[in-house]
Amino acid sequence: MTVIRSIIRGTGSYLPARVMLNSELAAEVETSDEWIQERTGIRQRHIAADGEKTSDLALAAARAALQAAGVEAEDIDLIVLATATPDQTFPATATKVQAALGMTRGFAFDVQAVCSGFVYAMTVADNFIKAGQVKRALVIGAETFSRILDWQDRTTCVLFGDGAGAVVLEAATGDGSVADRGILTSHLHSDGRHHDLLYVDGGPSSTQTTGYLRMEGNKVFKHAVANLSEVISESLAATGLKADDLDWIVPHQANKRILDGTAKKMNIPAERVIVTVDHHANTSAASIPLALAEAVADGRIKPGNLVLLEAMGGGFTWGAVLVRM
Known part of the structure; x- marks a missing residue:
């Protein structure tokens, strides 16, 4: 096919x-x-x-x-x-x-x-x-x-x-198999009930100002580890693959503790997780492509590697993309 x-x-x-x-x-x-x-x-x-x-x-x-x-x-x-x-x-x-x-x-x-x-x-x-x-x-x-x-x-x-x-x-x-290059599967989610845990307190139709970012960090952490682990499992199940098949995870660089917690919950070795949060901090929507570009440029991510991109953000929104480079 x-x-x-x-x-x-x-x-x-x-x-x-x-x-x-x-x-x-x-x-x-x-x-x-x-x-x-x-x-x-x-x-x-x-x-x-x-x-x-x-x-x-x-x-x-x-x-x-x-x-x-x-x-x-x-x-x-x-x-x-x-x-x-x-x-x-x-x-x-x-x-x-x-x-x-x-x-x-x-x-x-x-x-x-x-x-x-x-x-x-x-x-x-x-x-x-x-x-x-x-x-x-x-x-x-x-x-x-x-x-x-x-x-x-x-x-x-x-x-x-x-x-x-x-x-x-x-x-x-x-040919429709997991050996194909390219995006193999993607999964998106959101849950608007958690608005107050991570948001900006302004906007054109509410305050007519830009506003500032507000967050309840401990609660966001718990949701992040749970949601990201679930969407990783969902991506693997959709393709019949296992965590051991992944060459790399390129996560949203929110916090090293979230990266470590998610990897531990999924039994994924830390050495297979691309980490840039130490020198980039959290760059929101830019964090995954920044980390991906860095790992491609330095040769860690190679053609043919199976790479999982995953993130969670305010909304809450979360999702994953599984791609073979």
């Missing part, structure tokens, strides 16, 4: 030049490098410069992914950009990237699922490819979370950073 698969043709990333160490935060709020590393695993994060927008980060990552894929902007049919920190309420930040790339064909739009955004965006693009409406898609996760942080709230401001990552997806044919 011949099927259409969405293969990852190229990856790219971008991080702002400014690096903020834990010691810099400790000079502003009641915290310490030791406390932050012990609770989160984070040593540093990148912070966008004044005037540096989400679209700027996204554009740089997109150009890197296009170059890695060996394609031009005019070869792209679709841009899906995952972000919770758009340049403006509208138009979509994806259309700004489209214009900056000089892309005048196809279509572009944003997806908002917070930290799960890249998994959602990958699934959306994959479905367009499988439907035959798109041949190549540029999928981007980009955030400037530093713009929605309360820098006096030590429980949240230490956790987040800015950045962008991107992949080029391309239609290819497979």
Whole structure:
């Protein structure tokens, strides 16, 4: 049986030049490098410069992914950009990237699922490819979370950073087996009952302000480990694979304790989990593509590897994408 698969043709990333160490935060709020590393695993994060927008980060990552894929902007049919920190309420930040790339064909739009955004965006693009409406898609996760942080709230401001990552997806044919290259399965979930555990306290129709991020960290942690373990199991069950078959897990880089807790619950060795939270912090929708691009660039993730992408974010939203590189 011949099927259409969405293969990852190229990856790219971008991080702002400014690096903020834990010691810099400790000079502003009641915290310490030791406390932050012990609770989160984070040593540093990148912070966008004044005037540096989400679209700027996204554009740089997109150009890197296009170059890695060996394609031009005019070869792209679709841009899906995952972000919770758009340049403006509208138009979509994806259309700004489209214009900056000089892309005048196809279509572009944003997806908002917070930290799960890249998994959602990958699934959306994959479905367009499988439907035959798109041949190549540029999928981007980009955030400037530093713009929605309360820098006096030590429980949240230490956790987040800015950045962008991107992949080029391309239609290819497979035989319908798990040996195929490309996206093998994807699974998305949400549960709006947990709004108050992770949210931003502002918005155009409520406060007419941007607002700040608010979170009940301990409760989010418990939901994250449970939900992510379940969606990993769901992905494996859908393909008849086992955790031992996975070469790598590329998780949303929320917190080292969540990464460790999920891996332990699934009996997945820690050495098979890509970890970048220590030097990127939590970059929301950008964290998975940033980690993926880093692991591809340094040779850990190789062609043919079976890789699971998984994330949970505010909403709650969560999901996973299983892909053979």
